[in-house]
Amino acid sequence: MIKKVEITSENDKFLNKVNELSGEVVTLCDQCGTCSGGCPLVTEMDITPSQWMRLVQLGLKEVLDFKAIWLCASCFTCTVRCPRKIDVSKVAEALRQIILRKAIDYIDLKAIPKDELACLPQIALVSACRKFTG
Amino acid sequence: MADNKSPIMERIAEANKAATTGIDAKDIKNWITIYIMGKAYKVPADLTILAGMEYAGYKFVRGVGCRQGFCGACATVFRKKGDYKLQTGMACQTRAEDGMYLVQIPFTPAETADYDITKEPYEASVFIKYYPEVARCVSCNTCTKACPQDLEVMDYVQDAIRGDFDGLADVSFDCIQCGLCAMRCPAEIVQYNVAQLGRRMYGRYGQGVPDHLRKRVKEINEGTFNEEMAKITACPVEELRQIYTEREKEPE
Amino acid sequence: MTTTKTETTKTTPTGIAKIPYYPGCTLKTTAKNFENSAIATARALGIELLEIPRWNCCGTVFSLADDDLIHHVASVRNFVRVQEMNDYGLVKNENRLVTLCAMCFNTLKSTNLRMKNNAEDLSKINDLMYREEDYQGKVEVLHFLELLKSLGFEKIRDRVKKPLKGLKIAPYYGCMILRPQEIGIDDPEDPTIQKDLLESLGADPIDTPYKRVCCGSYQTVKEKNIVAELAYDILSHAQKEGAEALATVCPLCAFNLDNRQKEVKAAHPDFEEIPIFYVTQLMAIAFGLGNEFYGFDQNYIDPRPLLKKKALIEQ
Numbered sequence: 002m003i004k005k006v007e008i009t010s011e012n013d014k015f016l017n018k019v020n021e022l023s024g025e026v027v028t029l030c031d032q033c034g035t036c037s038g039g040c041p042l043v044t045e046m047d048i049t050p051s052q053w054m055r056l057v058q059l060g061l062k063e064v065l066d067f068k069a070i071w072l073c074a075s076c077f078t079c080t081v082r083c084p085r086k087i088d089v090s091k092v093a094e095a096l097r098q099i100i101l102r103k104a105i106d107y108i109d110l111k112a113i114p115k116d117e118l119a120c121l122p123q124i125a126l127v128s129a130c131r132k133f134t135g
Numbered sequence: 136m137a138d139n140k141s142p143i144m145e146r147i148a149e150a151n152k153a154a155t156t157g158i159d160a161k162d163i164k165n166w167i168t169i170y171i172m173g174k175a176y177k178v179p180a181d182l183t184i185l186a187g188m189e190y191a192g193y194k195f196v197r198g199v200g201c202r203q204g205f206c207g208a209c210a211t212v213f214r215k216k217g218d219y220k221l222q223t224g225m226a227c228q229t230r231a232e233d234g235m236y237l238v239q240i241p242f243t244p245a246e247t248a249d250y251d252i253t254k255e256p257y258e259a260s261v262f263i264k265y266y267p268e269v270a271r272c273v274s275c276n277t278c279t280k281a282c283p284q285d286l287e288v289m290d291y292v293q294d295a296i297r298g299d300f301d302g303l304a305d306v307s308f309d310c311i312q313c314g315l316c317a318m319r320c321p322a323e324i325v326q327y328n329v330a331q332l333g334r335r336m337y338g339r340y341g342q343g344v345p346d347h348l349r350k351r352v353k354e355i356n357e358g359t360f361n362e363e364m365a366k367i368t369a370c371p372v373e374e375l376r377q378i379y380t381e382r383e384k385e386p387e
Numbered sequence: 388m389t390t391t392k393t394e395t396t397k398t399t400p401t402g403i404a405k406i407p408y409y410p411g412c413t414l415k416t417t418a419k420n421f422e423n424s425a426i427a428t429a430r431a432l433g434i435e436l437l438e439i440p441r442w443n444c445c446g447t448v449f450s451l452a453d454d455d456l457i458h459h460v461a462s463v464r465n466f467v468r469v470q471e472m473n474d475y476g477l478v479k480n481e482n483r484l485v486t487l488c489a490m491c492f493n494t495l496k497s498t499n500l501r502m503k504n505n506a507e508d509l510s511k512i513n514d515l516m517y518r519e520e521d522y523q524g525k526v527e528v529l530h531f532l533e534l535l536k537s538l539g540f541e542k543i544r545d546r547v548k549k550p551l552k553g554l555k556i557a558p559y560y561g562c563m564i565l566r567p568q569e570i571g572i573d574d575p576e577d578p579t580i581q582k583d584l585l586e587s588l589g590a591d592p593i594d595t596p597y598k599r600v601c602c603g604s605y606q607t608v609k610e611k612n613i614v615a616e617l618a619y620d621i622l623s624h625a626q627k628e629g630a631e632a633l634a635t636v637c638p639l640c641a642f643n644l645d646n647r648q649k650e651v652k653a654a655h656p657d658f659e660e661i662p663i664f665y666v667t668q669l670m671a672i673a674f675g676l677g678n679e680f681y682g683f684d685q686n687y688i689d690p691r692p693l694l695k696k697k698a699l700i701e702q
Contacts (some may be wrong), residue, residue, distance in 0.1 A: 018470070021454070022452050022453060022454065023451070023452070023453060024453035024644065026649060036631075041600050041601040041603075041617060042601070042606070042613070042617075045610075045613050059466070060449045065369060072606065072610070072613070074562075074601050074603055074604040074605065074606050075562075075604065075616055076562040076566065076601035076604065077562055077566035077567045078562070078566065078600075078601065080566060080567045080568075081565075081566050081567060081568050081575045081576075082401060085593075088451075088567070090451060091452075091453075093258075094451035094452055095451075095452060097320055098452045098455075108608065108609050110267040110268055111267075113267065113608065115264050115265075118260070118263050118264045119257040119260040119261075119263065119264045120260070120646070121263065121642075122413045122416065122417040122418065122638055122639060122642045123259070123263065123270065123296055123297070123412035123413045123417070123444075123609050124411070124412065124413040124447055124488065124490055124638055124643065125605055125608050125639055125640045125644075126263055126267060126608060127270040127296070127412065127444060127446065127447050127448075127579065128447045128448040128490065128604065128605035128639070129605040129608040129609070130267075130268070130270045130271045131271075131446065131447070131448045131450070131458065132448060132605060133605075133608075133609070203604075258416075258417070258645070259416040260416070272443075272444060272446075272461075273457050273458055273460060273461055274443045274444065274446065274460055274461035275447055275457060275460055275515070276464075276465050276516065276518065289443070289619070290441060290443075293442075293443045293444060295443050296412045297410075297412040297415040297416060297444070298415060298416050299415070
């Protein structure tokens with residue numbers, strides 16, 4: 002499917018914001034797909050890591066609507082494999098932060114069933130709070 | 136409050152009167168200016184924030200209690216002249232200073248979880264179950280800095296995360312539930328309520344029932360004090376008052 | 388790593404080396420068996436893991452946003468505690484900090500790296516923590532496996548009283564001790580450190596390509612079924628290679644691979660449950676330290692039937 006995208010200064014602003022938060026230069030990505038190929042959660046994702054990289058390159062904010070950025074488990078497989086030395090997991094973190102910093106949480110702690118909370122190890126909850134709450 | 140003339144309301148009014156009218160302006164040599172919610176008031180030096188506010192004309196019905204630094208009702212946020220830091224304290228325990236900006240935080244609308252400690256296992260998971268947000272602590276120590284009781288609040292939050300009931304009960308023992316920690320916490324934790332849950336669990340499961348309590352409960356159940364109790368309940372009020380004032384007290 | 392080697396050789400055979408030890412929250416609760424077995428095995432090797440006084444939660448999972456400093460405060464505060472241990476003479480000139488939990492390790496080491504490479508960030512954090520002494524940037528974060536490697540696996544082999552003969556164990560590394568590369572303690576694609584350790588214990592290490600594939604980590608909170616699928620891949624591949632159990636050093640991997648077998652079983656009725664060990668539990672067994680250090684009660688899938696079958700624990 003061909004989709005025409007008009008790039009405005011707004012798109013640039015979004016790209017720059019992601020670059021700034023992640024400390025990476027997303028435009029360096031040449032879309033080889035290594036990150037997607039190695040991602041352990043890619044089968045569950047609605048877009049692949051290389052697709053979110055492309056959407057960010059184009060400055061398209063719709064990337065924030067995909068569940069994929071939340072399914073990233075920060076396992077750093079993409080990080081160690083990227084031939085362009087881009088830390089893709091940091092880009093996912095930047096995208097999550099853009100949402101979380103507007104005080105929009107991805108998980109509602111009080112909605113987790115109490116018996117589930119009681120059996121989770123601390124480490125699971127602490128890390129989920131770091132990644133999914135602002 | 137249908138009955139405005141209830142004895143309790145009268146007593147509160149009386150207590151407030153004593154604080155507000157106890158000072159005569161002509162006797163005052165030194166005056167300071169404090170800013171309550173941004174408005175300047177001239178009040179006598181050497182007053183607490185609470186007394187200063189009352190001198191300025193504020194009347195407290197809520198947000199004040201024991202006036203002794205024990206009840207935690209009169210939390211206050213202030214900034215001293217020339218300082219950038221917002222500080223916290225109890226209004227009844229903090230001296231008003233010239234140029235101080237201040238406001239009261241009479242109530243913290245924090246969550247109190249609904250639990251039954253008799254049904255909870257004595258395990259760390261109890262904190263995560265009822266206050267999962269403790270996992271959001273970033274160890275910034277803001278709570279400790281805010282505590283008017285000088286408690287190591289962050290340390291006891293850490294005790295809660297790892298389920299150290301003993302440490303939590305020890306460190307948080309002097310908490311007066313003023314809520315200032317929760318007001319300042321960037322992780323939105325309700326430290327003082329977490330501590331209360333921990334102390335309740337510790338009291339029930341960690342500490343065990345002390346021997347003297349066990350002994351006394353046994354005596355009560357055996358009716359050792361029945362006769363004495365019957366005598367007291369039958370006592371006229373005046374006589375009861377006399378018994379109370381003349382009772383044996385613990386040595387000072 | 389050269390400094391590590393010279394420092395450990397300082398200890399005489401009779402002397403006990405004291406090293407600051409950072410437990411982390413989970414080691415005090417659901418992974419108490421990991422801590423107990425590790426402390427006991429370390430002691431058997433002449434090392435006292437001395438718990439850092441007033442340690443706080445590391446705030447696990449390293450903050451990846453470039454402008455986020457507040458989430459590094461927790462780690463730095465723990466480094467200050469290590470300095471204090473030296474100040475108060477609890478340890479002598481010992482700047483190493485040893486952790487067991489893979490996630491704590493990754494978080495602490497990442498923060499430490501950022502503090503060592505970025506003086507401005509360090510000074511901002513020191514300013515924020517004005518009630519503490521300044522962090523000088525001298526702490527070295529080590530994983531327990533690195534400490535063992537620096538002792539030499541030969542020394543561990545010498546200590547083995549009950550070799551884990553015939554026990555087929557697939558080492559599972561997960562992510563946090565391997566990646567990113569500057570944090571990892573081994574080859575991120577083909578790690579061998581656990582295999583070497585298991586060999587020195589007399590076990591049969593089983594290699595599987597899934598040894599470094601993520602278990603789903605914190606997704607377990609919201610997406611336990613996805614995590615169960617990942618666990619199924621990891622576990623069933625190990626079983627295909629002949630593994631009778633897996634070994635790990637991460638309490639979150641352990642939870643996802645062990646406790647989530649309940650969900651795995653529900654989704655794949657043919658799946659046969661398989662025990663998950665902390666590698667230190669296996670060390671404790673091989674050292675013959677005794678039941679009180681094994682902590683099998685905390686393992687979700689009981690490993691005792693397997694160990695009895697191999698005559699490694701008493702009937």
